[in-house]
Amino acid sequence: MARRAEPPDGGWGWMVVLAAFFQSALVFGVxxxxxxxxxxxxxxxxxxxxxxxxxxxxxxxxxxxxSPVGSALSTKFGPRPVVMAGAILASLGMLLASFATxxxxxxxxIGLLSGCGWxxxxxxxxxxxxxxxxRRRSLAMGLALTGxxxxxxxxxxxxxxxLSHYGWRGALLLVSAFSLHLxxxxxxxxxxxxxEDSAMGGPGAQLAFLLCHxxxxxxxVALTLINTGYFIPYVHLVAHLxxxxxxxxxxxxxxxVTAISDLTGRVVSGWLGDAVPWPVARLLTLWTALTxxxxxxxxxxxxxxxxxxxxxxxxxxxGALTPVAFSVLPDLVGxxxxxxxxxxxxxxxxxxxLLGAPLSGYLRDVTGNYTASFVVAGAFLLAGSGxxxxxxxxxxxxxxxxxxxxxxxxxTKIPLPKEGLGED
Amino acid sequence: MGGRAQFWVGLGCGESVxxxxxxAAGPLLxxxxxxxxxxxxxxxxxxxxxMRRDSRHRHWFAEGPALVxxxxxxxxTMRTFPCLRGPPARPPLPLVxxxxxxxxxxxxxxxxxxxxxxxxxxxxxxxxxKYSNIxxxxxxxxxxxxxxxxxxKNITLQRPSNIELTCQFTTSGDVHSVNVxxxxxxxxxxNNYLINATGSILYTRYMFTIINSEQxxxxxxxxxxxxxxxxxxxxxxxxxxxxxxxxxxYVGDSTVLICKCEECFPLNWTWYSSNESVxxxxxxxxxxxxxxxxxxxxxxxxxxMHLSEEDQGSYWCHAIFQLGESEDHVExxxxxxxxxxxxxxxxxxxxxxxxxxxxxxxxxxxxKKHTDDGKEFEQIEQLKSDDSNGIENNASRHRKNESAxx
Numbered sequence: 001m002a003r004r005a006e007p008p009d010g011g012w013g014w015m016v017v018l019a020a021f022f023q024s025a026l027v028f029g030v031x032x033x034x035x036x037x038x039x040x041x042x043x044x045x046x047x048x049x050x051x052x053x054x055x056x057x058x059x060x061x062x063x064x065x066x067s068p069v070g071s072a073l074s075t076k077f078g079p080r081p082v083v084m085a086g087a088i089l090a091s092l093g094m095l096l097a098s099f100a101t102x103x104x105x106x107x108x109x110i111g112l113l114s115g116c117g118w119x120x121x122x123x124x125x126x127x128x129x130x131x132x133x134x135r136r137r138s139l140a141m142g143l144a145l146t147g148x149x150x151x152x153x154x155x156x157x158x159x160x161x162x163l164s165h166y167g168w169r170g171a172l173l174l175v176s177a178f179s180l181h182l183x184x185x186x187x188x189x190x191x192x193x194x195x196e197d198s199a200m201g202g203p204g205a206q207l208a209f210l211l212c213h214x215x216x217x218x219x220x221v222a223l224t225l226i227n228t229g230y231f232i233p234y235v236h237l238v239a240h241l242x243x244x245x246x247x248x249x250x251x252x253x254x255x256x257v258t259a260i261s262d263l264t265g266r267v268v269s270g271w272l273g274d275a276v277p278w279p280v281a282r283l284l285t286l287w288t289a290l291t292x293x294x295x296x297x298x299x300x301x302x303x304x305x306x307x308x309x310x311x312x313x314x315x316x317x318x319g320a321l322t323p324v325a326f327s328v329l330p331d332l333v334g335x336x337x338x339x340x341x342x343x344x345x346x347x348x349x350x351x352x353x354l355l356g357a358p359l360s361g362y363l364r365d366v367t368g369n370y371t372a373s374f375v376v377a378g379a380f381l382l383a384g385s386g387x388x389x390x391x392x393x394x395x396x397x398x399x400x401x402x403x404x405x406x407x408x409x410x411x412t413k414i415p416l417p418k419e420g421l422g423e424d
Numbered sequence: 425m426g427g428r429a430q431f432w433v434g435l436g437c438g439e440s441v442x443x444x445x446x447x448a449a450g451p452l453l454x455x456x457x458x459x460x461x462x463x464x465x466x467x468x469x470x471x472x473x474x475m476r477r478d479s480r481h482r483h484w485f486a487e488g489p490a491l492v493x494x495x496x497x498x499x500x501t502m503r504t505f506p507c508l509r510g511p512p513a514r515p516p517l518p519l520v521x522x523x524x525x526x527x528x529x530x531x532x533x534x535x536x537x538x539x540x541x542x543x544x545x546x547x548x549x550x551x552x553x554k555y556s557n558i559x560x561x562x563x564x565x566x567x568x569x570x571x572x573x574x575x576x577k578n579i580t581l582q583r584p585s586n587i588e589l590t591c592q593f594t595t596s597g598d599v600h601s602v603n604v605x606x607x608x609x610x611x612x613x614x615n616n617y618l619i620n621a622t623g624s625i626l627y628t629r630y631m632f633t634i635i636n637s638e639q640x641x642x643x644x645x646x647x648x649x650x651x652x653x654x655x656x657x658x659x660x661x662x663x664x665x666x667x668x669x670x671x672x673x674y675v676g677d678s679t680v681l682i683c684k685c686e687e688c689f690p691l692n693w694t695w696y697s698s699n700e701s702v703x704x705x706x707x708x709x710x711x712x713x714x715x716x717x718x719x720x721x722x723x724x725x726x727x728x729m730h731l732s733e734e735d736q737g738s739y740w741c742h743a744i745f746q747l748g749e750s751e752d753h754v755e756x757x758x759x760x761x762x763x764x765x766x767x768x769x770x771x772x773x774x775x776x777x778x779x780x781x782x783x784x785x786x787x788x789x790x791x792k793k794h795t796d797d798g799k800e801f802e803q804i805e806q807l808k809s810d811d812s813n814g815i816e817n818n819a820s821r822h823r824k825n826e827s828a829x830x
Contacts, residue, residue: 043682044679164672166764167671167757169764171764173765173768177771180772180775184775187779187783
C-alpha cells in the first residue's frame with residue numbers, strides 16, 4: 001500500500017465513517033440503554049438498584065482506563081486486528097452474562113470482560129477515522145458520533161421488547177449477538193500508512209513524547225474539566241425537573257427533545273468545523289463556553305418555556321463540542337501519534353467523568369436542590385474552555401499545523417523513505 | 425318559623441327514632457335496651473340542656489334548630505328518658521316494656537300525644553361494650569337534585585370497625601317532601617337511621633358495625649323527590665397487585681413471584697397454582713422446590729427453584745383478612761435455552777458472512793490493483809527499453825551516416 005503524504009479525505013474514509021457510526025452505536029448506545037435491564041436484575045437477584053447500576057459504571061470505567069492499551073496495540077499491529085479481537089471479547093462478555101447466577105457474575109462478565117472489549121474497539125476506531133480525514137475531519141467525526149444518539153432512541157424500546165419476549169437471559173444473549181457486528185465494523189478498518197508514521201516511532205517513544213508535550217497536557221486537563229461537568233445534566237435533569245413539579249411524562253419528553261438537539265448539534269458542528277477556516281480549538285472553546293453558560297443558567301429558569309429553551313441549547317452545544325473535541329487532537333500531536341494520544345486522553349478524562357456525578361450528588365444532598373450542582377458543572381466547563389485558550393495557534397489563523405508537525409518530525413529524525421511503487 | 429319545633433330523637437348505640445306528631449299513637453314496638461332521649465326545641469333555640477347532658481355519652485345529636493315535620497303549633501314539653509347504657513346483661517324485656525308503656529301513657533295523658541314510633545333494632549351481640557375499642561370510620565357523600573350520575577365512594581377496610589355513613593342532599597324544593605331510604609345491595613335496611621334537615625340541606629346518617637365478611641358490600645342512600653338520587657358506599661377488602669406481564673424464566677433457573685398490597689395487614693397468605701380454572705394449593709412441604717417468605721406484612725414472596733416446563737402456568741396468591749379474602753395472579757413462562765439460541769446463531773452466521781464478504785472484497789481489489797500496477801510497471805519498462813533502443817538506433821544511424829558521409 002502506498003504511503004500517503006496526506007489523509008485521503010474521502011474514498012474508503014466514508015466506509016470508515018460507517019464503521020465508526022455502528023461502532024459508537026453498539027458500544028455507547030448499549031451502555032446508555034442498559035437501564036432497562038436494571039429493573040429485571042433488581043427483581044432477579046433481589047439486590048438494590050444502586051448495586052445494580054455499578055455494572056455499567058464498571059463497564060465505562062474499564063473502557064476508558066483501558067483505552068491506552070487499545071491505542072498502544074493499534075499502533076503496533078494496526079487497528080483492524082485489535083478492534084476485531086476487542087469485539088469478540090465484548091460479545092463474549094455479554095454471552096457469559098446470560099448465564100449469571102449472581103450480581104458479581106455480572107460485574108465480571110459485563111463490567112470487566114465487555115469493558116475490556118470496548119476499550120479495544122472504541123478508541124482505535126475513532127483514531128483510525130481521524131487519520132483518514134484532514135479537511136473534513138470534524139464532519140466525519142460528527143456523523144460517526146451521531147450513532148450514539150440514534151441508537152439510544154432505538155435500543156431502549158428494542159431492549160424492552162427483547163425482555164418481554166425472552167426474559168433477561170435471552171435478551172442478553174441477543175445483545176451479545178448484536179455486539180458481534182463490531183467484528184464486521186473492525187473488518188472495515190483498512191489500515192492506512194501515512195508518511196509521518198515511520199517518523200513517529202513505537203508506542204513507547206510516542207508515550208514519552210506525549211507526556212512531555214505541553215499543548216497535549218493542557219488539552220488533556222481541559223478535556224478532564226469538561227468531562228467533569230458534561231455528564232451531570234444527563235444524570236440529574238429529570239430529578240431537577242421533578243423537584244420543580246414536572247410530571248414524569250413531560251420530563252421524559254424534554255429529555256427526548258434534548259437528545260434530538262444533541263444529535264443536530266453534532267452534525268452541524270462537524271460541518272461547521274470544516275467549513276469555517278478557524279482553528280478547530282477556537283470552535284471547541286466556543287461550544288464549551290456556551291454549554292457552561294447554559295448549564296449555569298439552569299437554576300435561574302423557572303418557567304417551562306425558559307427551561308425548554310435552555311435544555312435545547314444545552315443539548316445542541318454539548319453535542320456540538322464532542323466531534324470538535326476529537327478533531328483538535330490530530331492537529332496537536334500529529335496523525336501518527338493519534339492512537340496513543342487518544343488513549344491517554346480518554347484515560348485521564350475518565351477521572352473527570354467518575355468524579356462529576358458523585359460530586360453533584362453530594363452537592364445536592366448538602367444543599368437540598370440542584371442549583372449548586374448545575375452551577376458547579378457550568379463552572380467546570382468554563383474552566384475547561386479557559387484552559388483551551390492557552391493552546392498553541394489559538395490566536396493565529398493558520399490551519400496547516402499538522403503539516404508543520406510532520407516537517408518537524410521528519411527533519412529531526414529519519415530521512416524520507418525512497419519513493420517506490422507498491423511498497424507495503 | 426314560629427311555632428315550629430324540632431322533633432327528632434337521637435339514640436345512642438345506633439338507633440334512631442323518628443317522631444311524628446299527627447301519627448296515631450300506634451303500638452309501640454319495643455326491642456331495644458339503649459337510651460332514648462326525645463326532645464323538642466322551641467324555634468331557634470340551641471340544644472337544650474338535656475341534650476348537652478346527654479352528649480357526654482357516646483352518641484351524636486344533630487345540632488341546631490331544624491324544621492319539624494309536624495303541623496303542630498304548640499310546643500310540646502320536653503321529655504327525656506333515661507338511656508340505659510348497654511347493660512352487661514340483657515335486661516328483662518318485660519321491665520323495659522313497662523317503662524315505655526308508662527312513658528307513652530304519660531304523654532298521652534298530657535294531652536300531647538306525639539306517638540313515638542320506634543323502629544326496630546336487631547338485637548345483636550356485637551353491640552356489646554366489648555367492641556367499644558374498635559375504630560370509627562366516617563364517610564360522606566353530597567348530592568344535589570341536579571346530579572346526573574349516581575355518586576359512588578370506594579372504601580377499603582381490613583379490620584372490624586364502627587361505620588358512620590352520612591349523605592347530604594341539597595334541594596331547592598321542599599325538604600319535607602323528600603323520601604329517604606337506605607339499602608344494602610338491593611335489600612332495604614330498616615329505619616334505624618337518622619334524618620335531619622337544615623335550611624335546604626337534608627342530612628341522613630346511618631351507623632352500623634362491620635365484623636365479618638357478610639356485612640361488607642354496597643350501602644346506598646336514596647333521596648326520592650321527582651327523580652331518585654343515589655349515593656353508594658362500596659366496602660371492599662384491600663386489593664392485591666401482582667405483575668401484569670408474564671414472568672419469563674428458563675429451565676433450571678429459579679424465580680421469585682411477589683404479591684403485595686398497599687398498607688394492608690392480612691392475617692395469612694396462601695399460594696395456589698392453576699392450569700386452566702381449577703386452583704390447586706401448592707405443596708409447601710417440598711422445601712427444595714418452594715419457599716414462601718415475606719419481608720413485610722403487606723407482601724408475600726414465593727421462590728420456585730429448579731424450574732421445569734411443567735411449572736409453567738398461573739400462580740394465585742390469596743390474602744386472608746378478617747373481613748374477606750382478595751386474590752391476584754402471576755403468569756409464569758418457562759422457556760428452554762433453544763428458544764433464544766436460534767436467533768443468536770442466525771445473527772452470528774450473518775456476521776461471519778459480512779466479515780467474509782468485506783475481507784474477500786478487499787483482497788480482490790488489492791490483487792486487481794497489484795495486477796494493474798504490475799501492468800503499469802511492464803509498460804514503463806517497455807517504454808524505457810524502447811527509448812534506449814531508439815537512442816541506440818539513432819546512434820547507429822548516426823555512425824552509419826557518418827561513415828557513409830566520409
